[in-house]
Amino acid sequence: MRTGRYLGPVSAVLFAVLLVTGVWGRQQPFPSRRFSEEEPGRPVQAGAPQTEYSFARVIYRNAGGFGGGYRGGMWATDYPKADRQFLMGVKRLSLIESGDGPVTLAWNDPRLFQYPILYAVEVGHMALDDQEAARLREYLLRGGFLVVDDFHGTYEWDVFETAIRKVFPDRPIQEVDISDPVFHCFYDVNEKIQIPGVHYIRSGSTSEKGGTTPHFRGIYDDKGRLMVMINFNMDLGDAWEWADLPEYPEKFSSMAYRLGINYIIYSMTH
């Protein structure tokens, strides 16, 4: 009788704990909370840009229908610490005028076209419907630039490719040659190294989910200018986010900053 009396509340608490830890585990490949990470809070929705460059993060729907919206979406991975730490580097290392924090935009946001460079993370879980794909296509053809990051292995590639093929069914996805201006417009990047997520500290491996080879792929416009910069089998976001962590190798963070700043400068010059 007494047991039965507490069974309902206990079950509810257990379910809630399981749910929270389950979601947490899904968002964070590294299981421990030993490292300090900012709580996402309510994302800052993009208003009129107040600086030349804004870290504009795309809110997308998760493939399979789960997640999306402001909470629970894969789009929010590393948000907002990675964005903020990256912005610190942008301000310190270049003359790009930028703010302190990121903004977020959905594909249908009316201000999407006021942000000519977008960042999308975990695109191995991204889904696009026809309307969203058409809007992204228009954005890119007008001169917008999309950087995608933090997806690994064959499965996640397939998910991303399915989504991006809705945008450009026929444009080839090409390996970006190391001689491309995107690797030299600010920093000279002469070597393609795999930038791992924070799991590297425990596992010692730079790869995840079988994605052992780093790929810098791109989709070009008709004049040979990159429209989409695809960082595959890599996690620049983690490298920015954990740049302040002594255990995370500096060379990966440095390279991630170099690449990130190069992407912005490329998008502002080409």
Next chain:
Amino acid sequence: MFGHLFRFLFVYPPVAFARGRLSLLSGAPRWLLAAAVAAAIVVPAWHLRRRLGRLTPRMAAVGALQAAMLVLLLLLLWRPALVVSTIVPRQNIAVILLDDSASMALDEPARMEQVKKTFAAGSPLLARVAERFQVRLYRFSESAARIPTAAALTAAGQATCLDESLSEALADLKGLPLGAVVVVSDGADNGAAANQGALAELKARRVPLHAVGVGREHFTRDLQVDDVFTASTVPAGGVASASVTITQEGYEGKAVALEVRENGTPIHSVPVRFDRPSQTVTARVNFTPRSPGVKEYAFSLPVQPDEAIARNNSVTRVIAVEERRSRLLYVEGEPRWEYKFIRRALEDDPSMQLTCLLRTSANKFYRQGVESEKTLETGFPKQDELFTYEGLLLGNIEATFFSHDDLQAIYDFVSRRGGGLLLLGGRRALADGGYQNTLLNDLVPVALPSSGGPTFLRREARPELTAQGRDAPMLQLAADAQKSAARWRALPPLGDYQRTGEPKAGTVVLSQALAAGERAPLPLLAAQRFGRGRAFLFATGSSWRWRMELDHKDDSHQLFWRQLLRGLISDTPPPVRVTTDRPLYRDGRRVEVRAEVRDKKFQAVEDAIVTAAVTAPDGSRREIPLEWSGREEGLFSAAVELGGTGLFAVEAVARRSGAGAEEIGRGTAYFQRTEGTLEFYNAQQNRPLLAALAEETGGRYYPLDKAGNLPDEMMYSEGGVTEQNAHELWHLPAVLLLLLALKGTEWGLRKVWGSV
């Protein structure tokens, strides 16, 4: 009527009074006359006042009338006379110049026939002139030639060069007593800019020129393309602009199509509407040449069935469509979207090459559009390299980035080299960049505030064209003006703007920014000429919104930037610039070739040896040396007489004097020559010109049908063999009438007032 009344009252014609002087023939001293006049006024007034104690107004009026009569009688006692010079009959020559140009065949009956009739041998007018003068008749058009009678006129002359013709006639009469000159013409003078040498000679010899006007002063119905103003060169792929001046009479409420033909093929047309019975309008036409090369463009109005002259409905111009790439330098102080999208806008433009120097960090520059590794290797170029560009864009970069020498080089780039400078808005630009404290402040088309906080604001603003902007060819976003205006209205708002002060004197504001929170529209796009060049201001850094916020197929942003930058450098001169005094010579043979010669530093070269080669349409070539013009440093010129019709090319080569004769530079210009067309433009009787000619020399203007008084008035001349005649005036009917009027008025007043 007035003439007859004047002759009745004053016996002598008005010209006698105009040319003569009044004198007193009596030998009595004039002081005596003055004393008598004073006494006639003062003594009666003094006497009356003494007797009556005061003067009433009525007494004063009657007294004044009596005094006036007394004065008039005293004057007549001293024998007033008009002293005037008149020619001695039959001792002088009268030259009558009869217009024999093609325009004299116009009107119904033809102007020439009217002249032939009036000046026929034995005609009353000519007979009366012949009683007083030895008459010599000349026909004139491009030149003058003596003719026995007016019957020799043919109206075949292809131009009317009045001054030159008059000079020739005067030269023919050198040393002979010339008493008067009569020019019978429609006044459609279209000779080379007259130096008025003949008129000056007439004035010096005191010979009056009388003008007899022939023909209608206005046509009932006519369309005429007066003139076309357009650049002589256009970059391949660029938009050419022309301002076409049209005069119409009698087509109120009608709309016609102004057509542009390239080498005979129609390529564009714009509607022109007339809203007054008689007016001159300017139509602006923007068109894109179809391919590179030297092309003839005809600007034509359709011939109307009822118009007076059909052959004045078209004007041609030659435009060299050049494949040359103009070089522009863009210096940007930090990475930004404006930079990217300006570069993209010019990417496919074959006429412009944009070389960019972008500062990406405090110590890093990114160069784009460079021709070699050496280009801009050391940063902002030194003067010699800077002068190789035609345009310079300064983006979001503070003034302190530049050294004093850099600033001086930019200043000289505009003022001396004649380049175009475009200053963009930005947080480090204009007043926020401290330019108001540098010598570049003179170049900025607006006043820059020196205090009051940041002027660059990230707030939305709508662009709006001013009236001048709507007319500016470089701001047309469509061939049709209405469509262009609609595209401007459809542009998304800018994301930022920069506050500036008032436009400077001479600045043209082409576009304004309308922003919430601002009391008045702010200058957005403004331009001014400075020295040999020009400076533009575009006070924003977010025109890229016109690219990102419009459909990817919309080319408004691209068109705006291409045309703006072409406009910026359209007048940037090369070191050697060749021009002619006209783009089109209608029947004229005298062509003035000019060459403006500057060295690599764009300093005027004074000791150059300049030779021009004129290539005629038949391929023949003629070399002419150009001499220093004496008007301006580095300006060389020469006049050459040319025949033939069609397209002529003139290439001038400038070399250093002395051993080696190093070439400084060369340039080419094109012009056209036509024959048999000039007389059909501005063919109405030009009465103001004829009247002004007559007035300047002391003669008179007469319409042809009122030339009856001409022989009498020709007598009054100070030129030739003359005699001075004194005509007494006491017997003039006007004097008698005045005496009667004075006495009659006095009598009338006394009658009305009773005893005074």
